[in-house]
Amino acid sequence: MVGLQKKLLDYASTGPENLRTMASTSLADPRLITLPASQEFVEPLMEQFYRGANEPERRAELVGPIVKLFQRARWNLPKSEEQQKIFYKILLPTWSVERGKLEENTRQLLQMEKDPVDWYVSQQIAGILHNNPDLQTPMLLTYYPKSFDTPMQERLWVPAVKWMLRFGQEVPEVGAEQQLPPEFAAVRDRSIDLFLKSLENKSDGRTRRAALSLAGDPIVRKHPKIAPLLAKASPQYFEKEPEEITKLSPAWRKNWEYFRDWVAPEMTKPNREDQMSCLGCHGVAGRVPSMELSNADDLGYVKMQGLASNYRALLERVNENSVEQSKILRKPLNVQSGKEDGHQGGRRFNPNDQGYKILEQWVRDAAKLKGQKLAAGNQ
Numbered sequence: 400m401v402g403l404q405k406k407l408l409d410y411a412s413t414g415p416e417n418l419r420t421m422a423s424t425s426l427a428d429p430r431l432i433t434l435p436a437s438q439e440f441v442e443p444l445m446e447q448f449y450r451g452a453n454e455p456e457r458r459a460e461l462v463g464p465i466v467k468l469f470q471r472a473r474w475n476l477p478k479s480e481e482q483q484k485i486f487y488k489i490l491l492p493t494w495s496v497e498r499g500k501l502e503e504n505t506r507q508l509l510q511m512e513k514d515p516v517d518w519y520v521s522q523q524i525a526g527i528l529h530n531n532p533d534l535q536t537p538m539l540l541t542y543y544p545k546s547f548d549t550p551m552q553e554r555l556w557v558p559a560v561k562w563m564l565r566f567g568q569e570v571p572e573v574g575a576e577q578q579l580p581p582e583f584a585a586v587r588d589r590s591i592d593l594f595l596k597s598l599e600n601k602s603d604g605r606t607r608r609a610a611l612s613l614a615g616d617p618i619v620r621k622h623p624k625i626a627p628l629l630a631k632a633s634p635q636y637f638e639k640e641p642e643e644i645t646k647l648s649p650a651w652r653k654n655w656e657y658f659r660d661w662v663a664p665e666m667t668k669p670n671r672e673d674q675m676s677c678l679g680c681h682g683v684a685g686r687v688p689s690m691e692l693s694n695a696d697d698l699g700y701v702k703m704q705g706l707a708s709n710y711r712a713l714l715e716r717v718n719e720n721s722v723e724q725s726k727i728l729r730k731p732l733n734v735q736s737g738k739e740d741g742h743q744g745g746r747r748f749n750p751n752d753q754g755y756k757i758l759e760q761w762v763r764d765a766a767k768l769k770g771q772k773l774a775a776g777n778q
């Protein structure tokens with residue numbers, strides 16, 4: 400396996416064009432691979448990326464596999480700052496002010512028309528950066544623009560707000576305020592400002608759509624600066640809570656909020672390995688009768704009524720007498736032993752994954768509350 404990987408890497412970076420395409424396509428099985436964020440590896444692939452971007456008819460063939468690979472694979476970022484800078488400089492597109500004013504880049508697209516090169520590049524690189532957490536680093540934040548010269552640059556950065564509002568504290572405790580690191584406060588504010596600006600009607604439709612597509616994310620949605628404007632633009636994402644939720648005690652309410660804001664997004668997040676999310680199986684009617692959940696829409700949003708019923712369904716899988724044995728913690732690890740029969744959905748998490756730690760936080764709190772309720776009932 401290692402030999403194959405090395406060979407593919409060699410082809411992908413130095414091989415003739417046809418081999419390079421083949422190699423990067425085969426490399427797109429991310430289970431095989433951790434990519435080196437080195438100049439030798441990334442530069443030739445980015446050359447192919449730009450060649451494809453400039454030939455709209457061949458974009459799917461030339462660019463598609465590279466984007467898929469860069470988006471899903473694990474990245475091994477160099478330790479040295481110098482090397483990291485080189486990597487991001489190769490990856491991050493820049494545009495001169497003049498390009499931002501070109502007619503092809505400012506007019507509305509006609510139906511079925513392909514995006515002009517600059518916009519295409521912006522959208523594809525955004526897809527890579529904002530979907531692969533390995534690339535979301537303090538170094539990347541140093542490239543966050545102080546001001547924006549072109550609409551493509553705005554489009555490139557607008558989705559960053561979603562991870563930046565978590566960056567540095569991806570796993571908070573139940574009931575605790577999020578403690579985001581103060582050293583990134585300035586860049587975080589800039590990302591909020593860009594987001595708000597992008598919601599305005601006069602911003603380019605492509606950027607505005609990218610901003611609106613984050614409305615399904617609870618951390619973006621409930622941010623005090625964002626909520627009022629987003630509620631006007633996408634009121635359907637600001638539903639009232641179901642009655643059963645409004646009746647929760649303060650302790651249970653915190654547990655619900657953690658579920659809504661932190662656990663629920665994990666259930667709709669595609670797994671890097673097979674691109675399936677929990678709801679991709681459990682949310683499909685009839686697919687998993689033993690635990691059917693309400694599905695999310697295209698933006699990862701589960702309607703409040705459905706979310707409340709998902710909450711109840713998962714709470715039932717919390718074992719207050721033996722937290723570690725809770726089905727909701729065991730199944731996603733797919734442990735197969737004499738006593739356990741694993742998870743038909745396969746391994747969804749490793750114990751050290753952020754998503755799993757979020758789930759654990761919530762389960763521990765829920766087990767505590769469920770235990771207290773029992774104790775209270777027994778008195």
Ligand code: HEC
Binds near residue numbers: 680681687689716748
């Ligand atoms: C590829 C499809 C698939 C995916 C993705 C998937 N599951 Fe499952 N899951 C199943 C199937 C099928 C079953 C029923 C058989 C079994 O128990 O393994 C199941 C069972 C379960 C059960 C046991 C339900 C019960 O009470 O019997 C839990 C809990 C569970 N899954 C949690 C999760 C979580 C959490 C995720 C996401 C992190 C997830 N699953 C992702 C297919 C999937």
